[in-house]
Amino acid sequence: MKTVALYHLKGGVGKTAAAVNLATLAARSGLPTLLWDLDPQGAASWTLRAEAPEAAKPKSLWTGGAPIGQWVQETAWPNLSLIPADLASRHLDTWLRKDGRDTLATLLEPLSESYSLCVLDCPPSLSHLADNIFAAADRVLVPTVPTHLSLRALKQVLDYFAEHDFPKAKLRGFWSLADRRRGLHRALIEQPPKAMPRPYKAVIPYASGVEKMGEHRAPIEDYASSHPAAEAYRLLWKELKADLKP
Incomplete structure (x- = not known):
């Protein structure tokens, strides 16, 4: 199983939209896919x-008291399962404080028997959880708005990777x-x-079509497959799929 994290230190950059669209496109392509919503907001x-x-x-999941399979839910989309968010996970940093970087990777390991791809929708923070995400993910995708403020936050992530010896090769950006x-x-x-x-190469546009995901509660492919944003997400999935090949 390959693990892909959608992450940025700055909020409001389109992480969740990308996570949902990539996960559903992967499932549509035939890959058994799991989306794990790690953001307490639960978008x-x-x-x-x-x-x-x-x-x-x-807490019982993260401290080893409950099997992860109890949290996995089927969705309305074929080949796509979900571990939903819970507001209590805002305490994750406290639960992980005594652990190293490998808790998340250990939790993911048994899921590889059922899934080919795991997509992580991540909260915007540098934290114990972020360390676990960076250690577990094969790729950390960083959706970045073309502004100096968003690039400044990206630079902080790059510096953090260097300071804490995370492989920079895991990081892939997209606009x-x-x-x-x-x-x-x-x-x-x-x-x-x-x-x-x-x-x-994929550039995700600022578009009302993406914002309507909240109205439809569905990926853009479901209600506007010819929209330029849907085409951009398809290109992003094509590039990511090729990037994940050995």
Whole structure:
């Protein structure tokens, strides 16, 4: 099983939209896929119409008291399963404080018997959870808005990788919420700065079609497959799929 994390230190850059669309496209291509919503806000879970079980105790999952299979839910999309978010997971850093970087990788290991791909929708923080994500993921995709503030946060992630000995080769950037009508966006897309780690060619546009995922509670492919954003996500999935091959 390959593990892909959608991560950025800055919020509001399109992580969840990318995670949902990539996961559903992977499932549509025939790969048994699991989306794990690690963000306590639960936007990916809500979009895919799922909620954590009322009796669930997420701490028991992370501390080894409950098997991970109890958390996996089927979705309305063939080949796509979900581990939904839970607000209690906002305490994850406290639960992980005494552990190393390998807790998440250990939890993911038994899932490889059932899934070919795991997509992680990650909260925007540098934390014990982030360390686990960086250690477990084969690729850390960083959706980046073509602005200096978003690039500054990306630079902080790059510095963190270097400082804590995470392989920089895991990082892949792509432009997100891009508006080519804006001069700065256009200039950065055409001449990516050195801080942009091995950017994919796909550029996800700033578009109402993407925002309507909340209205439809579905990936854009379901309701607007001919939209430029849907085409951009398909290209992103094509590039990621090729990138994950040995």
